[in-house]
Amino acid sequence: MLLKFPFSRFEIHDRSMEPFLHDGNRVLTLNWVLPKTGDVVVFKKGAIYMVKRIVKLVGNKVWVRGDNRLSSKKVSCNKNDIVGKVVFKY
Amino acid sequence: MFKILRILDRLFKPSVAYAHCDIPCGIYDPHEAQMAAHTVLRMTNMLNELELASEEVEDRKKFVHQVSRLQKVKEEHAELIKHQVRIIWGDYIKPEHLEKHKDIHDLVFNIMKQASKIRQNVDLKAAEELLTMVQKFAEIFWETKGRETKKVKSGYPTEGEIVLPI
Numbered sequence: 001m002l003l004k005f006p007f008s009r010f011e012i013h014d015r016s017m018e019p020f021l022h023d024g025n026r027v028l029t030l031n032w033v034l035p036k037t038g039d040v041v042v043f044k045k046g047a048i049y050m051v052k053r054i055v056k057l058v059g060n061k062v063w064v065r066g067d068n069r070l071s072s073k074k075v076s077c078n079k080n081d082i083v084g085k086v087v088f089k090y
Numbered sequence: 091m092f093k094i095l096r097i098l099d100r101l102f103k104p105s106v107a108y109a110h111c112d113i114p115c116g117i118y119d120p121h122e123a124q125m126a127a128h129t130v131l132r133m134t135n136m137l138n139e140l141e142l143a144s145e146e147v148e149d150r151k152k153f154v155h156q157v158s159r160l161q162k163v164k165e166e167h168a169e170l171i172k173h174q175v176r177i178i179w180g181d182y183i184k185p186e187h188l189e190k191h192k193d194i195h196d197l198v199f200n201i202m203k204q205a206s207k208i209r210q211n212v213d214l215k216a217a218e219e220l221l222t223m224v225q226k227f228a229e230i231f232w233e234t235k236g237r238e239t240k241k242v243k244s245g246y247p248t249e250g251e252i253v254l255p256i
Contacts, residue, residue, distance in 0.1 A: 009099065014110035026104055028095060042107045047195075048180045051107040066109060090092045 004031040008084055010042055010049060016066030017051055021089065027051070029084030035062070040086040043077045051086065110177060118182045120228040123174035124252050126167040127221040130208055131248045133164035134217040168205040171220070175201050175227060187234045197227055221250060228253040 012025045020040065021027065029042050040053045041064065052064035055074060062082065065074045137160050143149040179198045188194055204220045207213070225241070232239045237255035244252040 009095065009102075009104035010107035011104045013106050013108050017109035021109055023109075026095070026099065027107070046180060046183075048176075049105055049107040051109045088091070088095075090095050 004084070006030065006032050008042070010051065012051060016068045017053070018068045020053075020067050021051065021086075026090050027086045028088040028090070030087045031084030033085050035079070035082055035085055042083045042086065043081045044083060045077060045081065049083065108176075108180065110181070118178045118231070120174065120178060120224070120231045121252070123171050123178075123224050124221075124228055126170040126174065127217075127224040128244060128246045128248045128250055128252075129167040130164055130171070130205075131214075131217040131221055131250065132246065133160050133167070134208070134212055134214050135248070136160050137164070137212045138214060165209045168208045168220075171224060172202055172205045175224070178227075178231060182231075183234070187230075191230050191234070194230060197223060197230070201227060221248075225251070225253045 008029045008031060010027050010029065012021045012027060013023055015023055017040070027042070033039075035041050035054055035057070037054050037057055040051065041062075042049050042051045043062075043064070044050075050064075052066055052075070054062055055065050056063040057079075060079050061076055062079055063074055063076050137157065140153065140156060140160070142153045175198055179194065183194060201220070201223045204216060204223060207216055208220055229239050232253070232255045235255070239253050240256050241251040241253055244250050
């Protein structure tokens, strides 16, 4: 965890995290944290970064979902794929 | 803090994190990307065909107005192509698909670049090449679902074809 840079900045695209995050919002993530259920996290999926909220943690597996329930399904990723927790929106 | 972050953003652009909508769940279709590619081609044709009626102010206003409208639609649909292709590539394409279609990443990269190029120029050849790339992407997509495809006449004013599963 400490090998990561402590903070990262991202620009949000698309709408599945509305109303918490909107298209065009920018966020600061804190990367030196252990994520927990309820945290909004940025994670790597293939070659892109995605942002969702953690709904369940089972061992190394993390289940995430967008807040916009009408337009999001639950997907999973590994804990190691998580870049950081969203701590500030600007 | 807000000001510091915004200044930092100007110096070092933040990465993009996608919070995309994925309705309907698990249902992907490259059809909209193909329609958008035909729209880009059509707008390019219309821009090339546009003529200034005269140097009179009213005619020049009409000309500029029409160019603006056509260009706006061309740009929006070029971005739509990128959006649709990115969603399928980022959400649907799996490692087993990459094993069989090793050129997917290059194809997607080229589509992104070509769609951006289209926005910057009125280039018929580039618009036709973009359509060909999107059609190839559609063929690969359907092949990953075990579906053969055929090209059919679109019925659009572009007189081009659409890739459909059979």
